[in-house]
Amino acid sequence: MIAVDALRFSYPKDGFCLEIDEFNIETGEKVAIIGPSGVGKTTLLKIIAGIIxxxxxxxxxxxxxxxxxxxxxxxxxxITRIGFVFQELELLEYLNVFDNIIHTYRINPVLDLDYSVRERAHRLADDVGLGNKLARMPGELSQGERQRAAVCRALLPNPRLILADEATGNLDPANKSHILDLLFEAAHRANASLLAVTHDHELLPRFDRVVNFRTLLDIRHIPPFPEGRSANELARHF
Amino acid sequence: MQHDFYLAWRYLCHHRVRTIILVACLSLLATLPLALHVMLDAGETQMTARAESTPLLVGSKGSALDLTLNALYFNAANQSHITMAESDRVGQTGWADPLPIYVRFRVRGHPLVGVTLDYFDFRRLTIAQGNSLAMLGECVLGADAAEAMGLKPGDSLPTTPENLFDLSGVYPIKLHVAGLLAKSHTPDDQAVFIDLQTAWVIEGLGHGHAEGKKPSQSYGLPFGQVENHLIHDAKLLTYTEITPENLDSFHFHGDPSGYPISAVIALPHDRKSSTLLKGRYIGNEEAVQLVQPLETIRGLLENIFRVGILFDAVLALVGAAMLLALGLVFALSMRLRQRELQTIFLLGCSKTKVLRLVSAEILLLGLASMLVCLALLEFIQLYAGGLVRLFITP
Structure with missing residues (x-):
């Protein structure tokens, strides 16, 4: 499903540089990536998603x-092949839950919003327990409910790859488990791959594979860190 | 396209207050100059129609505009008066029918207009309630005046002296409302019509009082006894209300041809008569002039339109400033929406699509503003005539 070969990416402004020699994920595989903040996990996900x-x-x-x-x-x-569950991908405050779920179909003509899509959106909302809250505005939902709605939005186009970045970060244990169940179920149903960045080590046993980001990459900050730590020191840290 | 408008609509609905303020600003911006032109057009139509229906006007020399505004729109301009003899003179030429008109007084803010009964026929004014003028001391009210004062036939309307110390001049009397005129959508709707003679009574030229006492004893006079010799003392009862009982006691002093009128509306029998009559007043060395109201009003309207153009220029500048301010508001709101725009961009929305969403919002705002503007204009158009009449007839 994902094959990364000799990847190199840098942010010219802050001198951050990401280099990954090889990284592969099979179709249907559920993979967790762990590692400290700021080393490029989200950047990798954005490259895989084609954002950068x-x-x-x-x-x-x-x-x-x-x-x-x-x-x-x-x-x-x-928009057609990848489902995002990023923390920064908030629900739009001016759309109700249903409109948020089908929002991707309204912003890109490559997706066609027809009756079957609306039906599927209703089913997804029912599955995550939001069936009776579709007319509510995001401000009227709890954090867990908002995240569930975001998961519905990500899963609606039946993506072949689900990318989750700290999808369960702000949630209580019950909601964490619920969100993960949803993602796993969706991935299983569609034989989709799941690549999740997480700091939550309790969830790791549920994945097929856990990748420590440090084993993947050769990170270098071209100018030294403000604290004076070199890239090698950072690498030793994890 | 449908999705763009749906999302824009949802955004505008969610931020109602911001939307309402933007729509209010935009619609006012569009309505102000258009409303000004609607008012100007209504004013032009009304003033021209009134002037067109009044062929010639004879009045005292001076400002033709003041004379026209006074005689046609009952404007309280400080207009010098002419005498009733001028009306007779117009009639005696045989070229035109004279309609004398006297506009000097006001009652409860409405012009008190002294006319003859022919005036009602000339202006095609019909009685909606009650009767026309039949007796001294009666008045007929224009539709708006009656509504404003809340009067109906049978009620009375006291006139007021021009000032507290005007003891010898204006004669306050209680007018009887004989009838109400049907609405004519002209300045006549604002007026209180009285007979010319009633106007002269108010002027103090005529009055009524109780009979004087006959002398209790005969005084020997050098040239013999005088018939009907009456004594008037300080207790003599002066009537302030004209009733059928005291009507006969009302009388005028002096020569009626010297009584004042504001103007004479001259109705020439044909074009030749009109030309002859105009010729009569060319080089007239007396204190009288003949004016053609249509020409006078056209001159006035030209000036008004020049002022209108100036207003347009000022409004254009104000509009440009307001549009810049709205642009700034929009730009700031886009900065506030950075996170939202980032979200939809990450999801797979192109920059062109973002531009389309913003354009759809602007279009919806423009459409809503246009609808509000049209509604306001419709409302203004509905009441423009009345508003203009209020301005014309102060």
């Missing part, structure tokens, strides 16, 4: 050579 383009290297996702695609093609690929 690597400086060099190859990246294949679901058989598509992502590094070769134009911006528009990567956008269309992202």
């Amino acid at each position: 383009r690597p400086d060099s290297g190859k990246i294949h996702v679901d058989g598509v050579e992502l590094h070769q695609l134009s911006d528009a093609a990567r956008r269309n690929f992202r």
Whole structure:
């Protein structure tokens, strides 16, 4: 499903540089990535999603050579094949729960909002316990309910790959487990792969594989860290 | 496209207060200049129609505009008066029918207009309630005046002296409301019509009082006894209300041809008569002039339109400033929406789509503002005539 080869990406402004020689995920595999903050886990997810383009290297996702695609093609690929559950992807405050769930279908013409999609959205909402709250505004929901609605939005296009970045970070244990169940079920049903970044070590046994980010990469901060720590020191830290 | 408008609509609905303020600003911005033009057009239509229906006007020399505004719109301009003899003179030429009109007084804010009965026929004014003028001391009210004062036939309307110390001049009497005129959508709706003679009674030129006493003893006079010799003392009862019982006691002093009127509306029999009559007043060395109201009003309207253009220029500047301010509000609101825009961009929305969403919002705001503007204009158009009449007839 995902094949990363000799990937290199850097943020010119702060000198951050991410290099990954090889990273693969099989179709249907559920993989957790762990590692300290600020080392590039979210950046990797954004590269895999086609949000940002690597400086060099190859990246294949679901058989598509992502590094070769134009911006528009990567956008269309992202919205049709990838489901995001990012903390920064909040629900839109001016749309009710139902409109938030189907929102991706309204912002890109590559997805066609028809009756079957609406039906599926209702079913998904029922599955996550939001069936009777579809008319509510996000401000009227609890944090767990908001996250469940965001999961519904991510799963509605039947993605081939689900990317979750700290999807359960702010939730209580019951909601954490519930959200993870949803993601696993959806991935299982669609034979989709799941790649989740998490700091929550209690959840790790549920994944097929856990990848320590430190084993993946060769991180270098071209200018030294403000604290004066070198990249090697940082690498030793984890 | 449908989704763009749906999302824009949801956003605008969610931020109601912001939307209402923006729509109010935009609609006011569009309505103000248009409303000004609606009012100007209504004013032009009304003033021109009134002037067109009044062929010639004879009045005292001076401002033709003051004369026209006074005789046609009952404007309380400080207009010098002419005498009733001028009306007779117009009639005696045989070229036109004279309609004398006297506009000097006001009663409860409405012009008190002295006319002859022919005036009602000339202006095609019909009685909606009650009767026309039949007796001295009666009045007929224009529709708006009656509504404003809450009067109906049978009620009375006291006139007031011009000032407290005006003991010898204006004669306050209690007018009887004989009838109400049907609405004509002209300045006549604002007026209180009285007979010319009643106007002269109020002017103090005529009055009524109780009979004087006959002398109790005959005084020997050098040239013999005088018939009907009456004694008037300080207790003599002066009537302030004209009733059928005391009507006969009302009388005028002096020559009626010297009584004041504001103007004479001259109705020429044909074009030739009109030309001849105009010729009569060319080079007239007397204190009288003949004016054509239509020409006078056109001159006035030209000036008004020049002022209108100036208003447009000022409004254009204010509008540009307001649009800049609205642009700033929009730009600031886009900064506040950065997180939302980032979210939809991450989900797979293109920058073009974001632009379309914003454009849809602007279009919806524009559409809502246009609807509000149209509704306001419709409302203004509905009442423009009345508003203009209020301005014309102060």
